[in-house]
Amino acid sequence: MSYPISPTSHEAPRGEARFSDAGGRAWLAIALGVAAVGWGANQFAPLLLMYRSELGVPTTTVEATYALYAVGLIPGLLLGGPFSDRYGRRRVLVPALVISALASGLLMLAESGIGWLFVGRLVAGAASGAAFSSGTAWIKELTVSGSGRDEHTGARRATIGMTTGFAVGPLIAGLLAQAAPDPVVISYVPHVVLTLAAVPFVLRTPETHTANGDAPLWSRLRLPEESSRRFWTVVAPLAPWVFAASAIALAHLPGLVLDRLGDNALMFSAVVTMLTMVAGIAVQPLARRVSHPDKPYLIATALGIVVGGLVLGAVAAADAHWWIVAVAALVLGAGYGCCLVCGLMEVQRLAGTENLGRLTAIFQAFAYLGFGAPYLLALIEHAVPPSKLLLLAAVLAVLTLAWTTYQASQQPRSGETACKGRFPFGG
Secondary structure: OOOOOOOOOOOOOHHHHHHHHOOOOOHHHHHHHHHHHHHHHHOOHHHHHHHHHHOOOOHHHHHHHHHHHHHHHHHHHHHHHHHHHHHOOHHHHHHHHHHHHHHHHHHHHHHHOOHHHHHHHHHHHHHHHHHHHHHHHHHHHHHHHHHOOOHHHHHHHHHHHHHHHHHHHHHHHHHHHHHOOOHHHHOOHHHHHHHHHHHHHHHHOOOOOOOOOOOOOOOOOOOOHHHHHHHHHHHHHHOHHHHHHHHHHHHHOHHHOHHHOHHHHHHHHHHHHHHHHHHHHHOHHHHHHHOOOOOOHHHHHHHHHHHHHHHHHHHHHHHOOHHHHHHHHHHHHHHHHHHHHHHHHHHHHHOOOOOHHHHHHHHHHHHHHHHHHHHHHHHHOOOOOHHHHHHHHHHHHHHHHHHHHHHHHHOOHHHHHHHHOOOOOOO
16 A cells, blocks of 8 residues: 655645655654654653652652653543544644653753652653654655555654664663753753754655544544454554563663662663663564564564563562673563564554554554553562562463464455455544
8 A cells, every 4th residue: 555645645845845755765754753752751761760869759659650651641642643644644743742842841840849740741641642653654654655665664664763762862861860960950951952853854744644624533443354353363462562571671670680789770770771672673674574474473573572581581580680681671672672563564554544543543552551561560579579470471471472373373464455445444
């Protein structure tokens, strides 16, 4: 399926047309915007220790502000996707960039009141949801129309853009929190600058989706029978493992060894965050190599890597060695990257032009349910040792692997793609 960029599909100045034709590189501007918002989403992770040490914020309060991000993110996803399908990708992504910068500005005010942490994280979540749903769809459409590549390339590009921000943001924020004179404020400045700098590039990028004022924002998601079955039996069970893998690596594993790291704890958390996300990017060539249009090779590979990371995490929990934590985080990061690109590939095969943003948002909403994994582990570890908990999580991942690969092998994707065009999702 192609998405031709033409005068009927967007109203663009002459400069935008030249951008689109420059070797199919228009997607880079949107990837920059998605990366900037991803930076803002993840920069908070290594700063959790800073708030405890600099401002004396209780651990439970800090964890609550971390979780509040998801409270804003889910509505951002579920509204941002349909809005971009109705009004166009640009009209959602540009405001999301500005709101993401505003969120960092609010977090800078934490010294004057802890309540700003709650407000800032809630706003950051809403901006991320809108940006990720609209930006992912826009990158896919620009990839297919601008360079003639297939939708799988668009899924990988969206994954790389998002994950680059997830990786670089916490590293820079952690370094500044360790060395800057006023870390509560200075740690957020690079994100504000990057996000606002991305806005002009996004404004110049051709719109790929015609605004349709008649498109419903709220309607039942209707898929053809084969596509619906594949989404609910393959994509939905896979989705939570996307961010369960990365969240366990970022928010749970470092806590197993913090008492051994002393003053280096904050830097270790920042480095682990970066390594996890870098692994999500580095694994993309493997994802491309094992992907098959009618075989569940990528699904099995993605969840298999997650299983390996959880087993290594269990070993780290038993021995409390920092280097095993780092290795486990690398493996879980690779599992996150494979699961994310696999899910996006599936969604982009199932979606129609008028519903790509919406179905992407639904997938990502399921994926972000995995953000709760570290908190579930923290609640249960008082009764069950952390190593056994992680082994139990590995067993659940094995069961998901068995279920999804079996279901996918029974439902070849080629048939779904053929029937997709005859059945709109909404209306």
